Amino acid sequence: MGNALSSWFHKESLSPVVLVPPLFERPYFATRSRMAESSYDLLFSKLARARLFEMYFEEAGQVMASLILQPADDPRVDVTACVRAPFDGETPEGFTGEAVFRWQRDAMDPNTFMDVTVASSDSPFKLRACTYDATRGIGVFTVLPLAPNKRAKAAEDAKLGVRYASTNFTVGTTVSPLQYAPSNLWVPSAVWMAGKAGPITAGVQFKSAGMNYLMLELFGEGNWSYAVDYGVGGKGPLDPSFNFCVEVCDNSKLVASYYHHLVVQRRVKNPFELNEVVGITNYVDLGFEFEHSKYRKDTGSQLPRLQVAGSWQANKNVLMKAKLGSGSSGLVLILKSWWQPSVTLSLAAVRDHFQGKTKLGFGLRVENFGGVSYERVDPNYVMLTPTKQHIAEGIMRETGKRPMLQQDGSSASLPVELRRPDDVM
Template identity: 50%
Template structure:
């Protein structure tokens, strides 16, 4: 009886809401892409600058579903178009059917893409063998109205990827006009530094002399801090010289903070909630002669920030020299989840503001740690000293902050782990 009356109160807890979109959908097909195009913060900045920012006076609807009986397959369908009835407006629709060999490993898959625009029908396949680090992929447009570019005849790629090295090349073996690589890259990671070079032939004759043209080469260097888990703060700074004609400087920062929460629906021991704040900046400047810039601006920039206040609300904004936009998104974690977003874009060239709308339905990425789930709670200190130490708990296995710093994510839900340790 004495132990019953002297029972200690439960420790204060800080909620850990799921991220709106993690891992990003682009990570599912990253083995088809050049690592050079995804590293140096490019993937994170792309998600920050583009996700939920609908085109002015347009709508988009995306449905991402998978059957409960077979989680290895899923379907992603998208419909977008203008809100008005102007004759030049066209409603675009596409669907992507995907088979994935391992539910937890997105690097080996086959997908079939159909749409009412080019390409009308496309097949993609990728195989990756993590034991050896080698992978291969093929992208073949099955139906096109006209095959103009060499890529319209199909693309075959080979790659080697490990934690510190990525190299690969793509070819168009079905084209009789050109047998040279259409893309080649080499990226290496040394500690917190990442350096890379990429070859994309666009200038010069159709022979091997194109390798000597500097306009076909790009190089970049990046400095990054963080584990890649959304629960870890991260910072990425990158410098790139693209096509020997454009200089790009960018940085991206992901911040994990806690704030006090006063919600009568929560338990008494819940004293705080985790928020996710992202900030990104990109500056592009032309380094070639102004006379050869074809009327393009010498430099441009864009800056964006997002704040996820809880598991239901996300606020984003971005600004550039010609326009600025703001987005408010609401997400309900039903099964499937439902997301509604409204964006306002201010075009400063004409002085008008227009709205865009988006609706997403999904059960591909499911959160397993919503609200005050007792299977995963976080105890962390704040400025108000809500707790004395940092302690993670997943199921019956305690997880300390030292485990997170040492990149031991075995005790975390799958959605909170880094989306891959392959460069």
């Protein structure tokens, strides 16, 4: 009897619980092929800003359906497929599709991989492979079109590349071996270099204009880009951070941007939750972009482009986004169920200010790509149930005050969606 009463009182005094929802878009998914691309194109918060300003908004005017599937027996293998159709359904030429079959050497290390892409484009079959030695920081990659429809497109798409990457410095180059060069030598189609010192990251990139006269392009027709970024905060989704970037793109336009990722706690007022659930983690992203193009004789003067956007993930099922810009403005509502497989529905409405038209879009995503439920947790997030409820010791400074989430534990034991990525540039 005494043990039963003791057990009952102990049950009533459970530690406060904070719900830590998974992210709608897995952060590592967008960067898992980064070793086969230019580091310059991924640094300077470019991926985060593309996700904020473009993802889901780009579905306006069309219907999109995609699959992301991974067999449970072999997590090193997965397939992604996407089909897009015009919203009016009257132009069959507008139907596009793509499927990617991917294999990587280690399920937890995406930097050595091989994939085959099948697409309704000028390069319907394409092979991409990459190997990266983490101990030496050296990687080699290739992109090969297997059955191109156009010879010129094949020469443009075929690439060989080599890179060096460390925590504070990266340099690399790609060549297009099938493009004609008068000197019969392979000349770089792209060269990039970037470095980091404290909160400042700077980089430069050269991209060939397709002439393959190296010296002429370097000092004339080639496209140079420069960027400098000031950012503070961690890379993980649970780490608040901000980035301010100024970039000169392709010798023709100036881009200034700011991106801020906020991790906030709010109270839970839900009668269906347990009494010990005192708060929930929300993810809020804010950003703006200002782009000014240089005057060109062929296009005339270019008006500056300005846009601001924000997104709010209220819980594990609802994400809302909005943007206001000189070219277009829009709203997006995304709903996600965490079944197995999970299903995501998105509704987009975008107003084109130049055409004076409003376009609607609909998206459907089905995925079973790992991380639907948490497998390992940080000592500060002790798993209570498989539904993302975690005991957070010491989150309440005072009863009734806003809960504060501790984040000083090892990120290695966090679920994949919430881990900090490695520091290799």
